[in-house]
Amino acid sequence: MSIRPMRFRIEDSEAWDVDSAPHVRTPTSASRITWTVFAAALPCLAAGTVIFGLRSGLLVVVAIGAAAVVSAALGAISRRRGAMDMPQAMLIGLLLGLTLPPNVDWTVPVAGSAIAILVGKGILGGQGNYLWPPALIGRVGLQLLVPEAMLPRVWPILGRDELVFGRLSSLFSPGLYFGWRETPLPVGGDAWLLQRVDRLLAGLRESAAPAGGAGEGGAGAALWRAIRDVLPPWGDTVLGLTPGGIGETSAVCILVGGLYLMHRGYVRWQLPLCVLAGAAATAAVWPLSVGGERLWWPGLAMYGGEPVGPLYVLFHLTSGELLFAAFFMATEMVCTPLRARGQILFGLGIGVLTIVLRMSGVIPGAGYWAVLVMNVSVPVIDRMMRRRVLGT
Amino acid sequence: MLFRLRRWLRGSGLSGGIVLPPQLLAPRVARVEALPLPDRLCVPLSDFGGGVPEAIVEVGQVVQRGQPLAVCAVRAGPAVHAPAAGRVVALRRAVSLAGGEVAGVELAVDQTAAPTGPPPEAGRPEVPNDETAAHAEFCDRFGLVYGEEGRPLSELFCAGSAPRLDDLIISAVAAEPAETAQLAALLRGGSLLLEAAAQLGQALGVKRTWIALTQRFVQGRELVGEYARRFDVRVAVLPERYPQGPGALLVRAVTGRAVRLGGTARDAGAAVVDAVGLCGWLQARAYGRPMTHVVVTVQGDAAARRVDFEVPIGTSVGQVISAVEAGRPIARVLDGGPLRGRALRDRWAVVDKTTRCLTLLSHRMISQREPGACVRCGWCVDDCPVGLEPATLINLAERGETARAAALYPQACVECGICSYVCPAHLDLMESVRTLKRRLGKAERI
Numbered sequence: 001m002s003i004r005p006m007r008f009r010i011e012d013s014e015a016w017d018v019d020s021a022p023h024v025r026t027p028t029s030a031s032r033i034t035w036t037v038f039a040a041a042l043p044c045l046a047a048g049t050v051i052f053g054l055r056s057g058l059l060v061v062v063a064i065g066a067a068a069v070v071s072a073a074l075g076a077i078s079r080r081r082g083a084m085d086m087p088q089a090m091l092i093g094l095l096l097g098l099t100l101p102p103n104v105d106w107t108v109p110v111a112g113s114a115i116a117i118l119v120g121k122g123i124l125g126g127q128g129n130y131l132w133p134p135a136l137i138g139r140v141g142l143q144l145l146v147p148e149a150m151l152p153r154v155w156p157i158l159g160r161d162e163l164v165f166g167r168l169s170s171l172f173s174p175g176l177y178f179g180w181r182e183t184p185l186p187v188g189g190d191a192w193l194l195q196r197v198d199r200l201l202a203g204l205r206e207s208a209a210p211a212g213g214a215g216e217g218g219a220g221a222a223l224w225r226a227i228r229d230v231l232p233p234w235g236d237t238v239l240g241l242t243p244g245g246i247g248e249t250s251a252v253c254i255l256v257g258g259l260y261l262m263h264r265g266y267v268r269w270q271l272p273l274c275v276l277a278g279a280a281a282t283a284a285v286w287p288l289s290v291g292g293e294r295l296w297w298p299g300l301a302m303y304g305g306e307p308v309g310p311l312y313v314l315f316h317l318t319s320g321e322l323l324f325a326a327f328f329m330a331t332e333m334v335c336t337p338l339r340a341r342g343q344i345l346f347g348l349g350i351g352v353l354t355i356v357l358r359m360s361g362v363i364p365g366a367g368y369w370a371v372l373v374m375n376v377s378v379p380v381i382d383r384m385m386r387r388r389v390l391g392t
Numbered sequence: 393m394l395f396r397l398r399r400w401l402r403g404s405g406l407s408g409g410i411v412l413p414p415q416l417l418a419p420r421v422a423r424v425e426a427l428p429l430p431d432r433l434c435v436p437l438s439d440f441g442g443g444v445p446e447a448i449v450e451v452g453q454v455v456q457r458g459q460p461l462a463v464c465a466v467r468a469g470p471a472v473h474a475p476a477a478g479r480v481v482a483l484r485r486a487v488s489l490a491g492g493e494v495a496g497v498e499l500a501v502d503q504t505a506a507p508t509g510p511p512p513e514a515g516r517p518e519v520p521n522d523e524t525a526a527h528a529e530f531c532d533r534f535g536l537v538y539g540e541e542g543r544p545l546s547e548l549f550c551a552g553s554a555p556r557l558d559d560l561i562i563s564a565v566a567a568e569p570a571e572t573a574q575l576a577a578l579l580r581g582g583s584l585l586l587e588a589a590a591q592l593g594q595a596l597g598v599k600r601t602w603i604a605l606t607q608r609f610v611q612g613r614e615l616v617g618e619y620a621r622r623f624d625v626r627v628a629v630l631p632e633r634y635p636q637g638p639g640a641l642l643v644r645a646v647t648g649r650a651v652r653l654g655g656t657a658r659d660a661g662a663a664v665v666d667a668v669g670l671c672g673w674l675q676a677r678a679y680g681r682p683m684t685h686v687v688v689t690v691q692g693d694a695a696a697r698r699v700d701f702e703v704p705i706g707t708s709v710g711q712v713i714s715a716v717e718a719g720r721p722i723a724r725v726l727d728g729g730p731l732r733g734r735a736l737r738d739r740w741a742v743v744d745k746t747t748r749c750l751t752l753l754s755h756r757m758i759s760q761r762e763p764g765a766c767v768r769c770g771w772c773v774d775d776c777p778v779g780l781e782p783a784t785l786i787n788l789a790e791r792g793e794t795a796r797a798a799a800l801y802p803q804a805c806v807e808c809g810i811c812s813y814v815c816p817a818h819l820d821l822m823e824s825v826r827t828l829k830r831r832l833g834k835a836e837r838i
Contacts, residue, residue: 026813030817
């Protein structure tokens with residue numbers, strides 16, 4: 001009895017491809033996710049170009065290009081897997097560019113992109129391992145490196161007849177400012193120099209009594225007057241017609257991009273929602289001292305039938321870098337908790353910290369610092385929220 | 393309070409799974425077709441727990457359909473029978489679907505014999521009434537094997553010190569959604585199969601007999617709904633998600649009891665028998681026919697049509713494939729479906745009692761992308777049916793930190809492949825978890 005395998009004809013055994021399961025995969029890939037986030041951030045770039053002029057749009061393009069070049073150079077000398085991930089480098093450049101003030105020198109985005117790629121992505125962990133979003137590392141690196149360029153006291157914004165094509169060089173500080181749409185520019189001027197809304201809000205914390213006495217109506221009325229006199233109309237902050245970073249100001253555009261990312265499933269809805277919820281709750285309970293009067297629970301303040309408190313909270317949500325941080329910086333997949341439950345905690349932390357840092361901190365860019373701080377807690381959150389394994 | 397909070401944070405462990413895209417699902421269930429009888433069969437003498445069965449026929453001997461070819465002599469185990477009448481040509485090795493080679497009996501099929509042939513033990517066989525040992529002997533004599541892992545049906549009867557069985561679950565839930573062999577077998581068996589399920593439940597002395605199937609197959613649901621009441625078989629309709637086929641998940645979904653890590657369904661007082669395996673029991677009980685055929689789904693984009701064949705055991709994969717007209721050029725052939733299937737090396741592997749599905753894939757379906765770096769999207773964690781963290785495990789596996797990985801219970805993995813399927817970085821997550829599992833198993837043995 002001969003024992004040999006049952007093979008009839010050699011030529012019949014065709015070569016079949018052999019690999020491990022699974023043999024099919026989702027069409028989603030990391031680069032597709034990256035490009036989708038890139039596309040979702042483009043409305044912010046468009047809004048920035050309109051509000052702050054073509055030159056600021058060009059700054060963002062410079063940031064993207066610099067990130068691509070630096071990444072290619074890093075890829076050439078590094079053998080690390082994914083060192084030269086071009087879509088991701090360009091996304092980092094775009095996100096970094098959108099956080100810059102609109103009138104910085106063109107060397108600033110170049111330096112920022114270099115920091116983001118070399119330090120944020122290259123040194124601090126590398127592809128898929130970094131603790132902080134590289135774009136944020138670039139941004140806070142710039143803040144420490146060139147503070148006078150990154151943190152001016154007053155910020156420019158184009159006037160209402162000078163959109164897109166205006167120059168940010170002929171600037172005017174308004175004497176009386178009734179809001180962006182209502183205030184005409186002086187002849188020959190292109191842009192306003194204004195204070196950022198989040199700085200104005202922080203100023204409300206300890207605003208002194210006006211010269212004519214405390215006024216009537218108590219603290220609620222004082223807050224109402226502050227909102228009317230000090231802050232721009234709330235429609236301006238929602239549309240983005242307030243000074244700030246190139247892509248940070250337009251709440252509408254950020255929401256459009258962010259909702260699209262949620263729709264695609266690349267951002268879990270829990271995370272931005274909890275950032276906003278945490279921020280709203282903290283802003284609503286953070287006591288103020290407006291017009292010399294102490295105001296507890298400012299979120300509940302009403303005056304003459306006007307919802308002063310909710311309006312005040314809305315200003316907090318739509319001003320500064322909070323929305324951009326919530327939808328584009330905090331949602332960097334590598335730096336967020338793995339599970340939705342973890343992201344709830346993570347998001348709440350960011351929201352609370354942003355308002356705390358904004359109201360009582362000394363560092364501008366509260367939203368970004370809040371994200372950086374919470375990123376450190378991600379491993380702890382992940383360990384806390386580990387799923388129970390079936391049968392244990 | 394803290395304990396409760398912690399439990400909420402960690403979840404119940406009964407989430408996960410995904411709804412697969414339609415191209416990975418079976419569109420409908422068709423009738424079972426008989427595969428044209430091939431000229432040669434190489435019946436594998438597989439080891440299902442009783443040692444390798446020893447051939448009791450000689451070269452040149454003429455055998456009838458259903459005649460025993462090999463029996464387990466040393467320990468009790470399922471016997472092997474001739475799927476068709478013919479002449480024993482050789483005793484040689486057969487290429488097993490699992491990759492290696494096993495002893496086999498090669499038959500030259502007598503095509504002139506009646507295709508169904510008279511059963512060797514005409515009429516109803518003597519069925520033991522209550523003695524479990526007699527039941528086990530009956531199952532082995534008729535070569536009954538169930539499940540894709542291939543367990544002898546007799547092992548359900550000889551429990552030893554294992555806990556009592558409370559639930560018998562007849563599973564028509566396919567291991568993969570593309571596979572319809574189980575449902576086709578269920579629909580073909582109809583009321584007889586349900587009666588057989590009830591009888592098996594009685595023989596095992598279980599409290600409840602269940603039939604588990606997924607929502608989408610309304611046809612099957614009506615059928616079992618009508619007859620299930622008559623035979624006191626409960627119907628568990630599961631949502632249309634993947635995966636649900638593995639025993640631990642099925643026991644959890646149907647009875648609500650968790651199978652403890654490292655244990656079997658038996659430890660949770662349940663037994664899971666698949667519909668094709670139950671068909672063997674039905675044939676043996678009702679007609680005295682041994683298990684010589686299995687229902688196998690042939691599908692995939694390289695197959696011209698999807699079909700559920702009744703395949704004689706010992707048919708080579710090549711013979712099964714040539715029975716469906718070729719569609720696109722075949723690049724890869726899988727034992728199983730596209731998510732869990734094992735790629736076959738050549739066409740000489742033979743169908744055995746555990747084969748349920750053959751998938752033919754063309755180059756278009758096969759993903760050939762390079763793995764990137766993990767982007768920590770967390771999708772594998774969300775979708776894992778048993779609550780593992782494949783992203784963390786692959787990290788630990790790459791660094792060789794087996795001891796730390798052990799604290800995350802990689803042994804719980806049911807190898808459904810969903811983590812690798814959803815991974816946007818195209819990491820071989822399942823493969824690395826499986827490797828960890830093996831490494832840990834070895835460490836435990838030492």
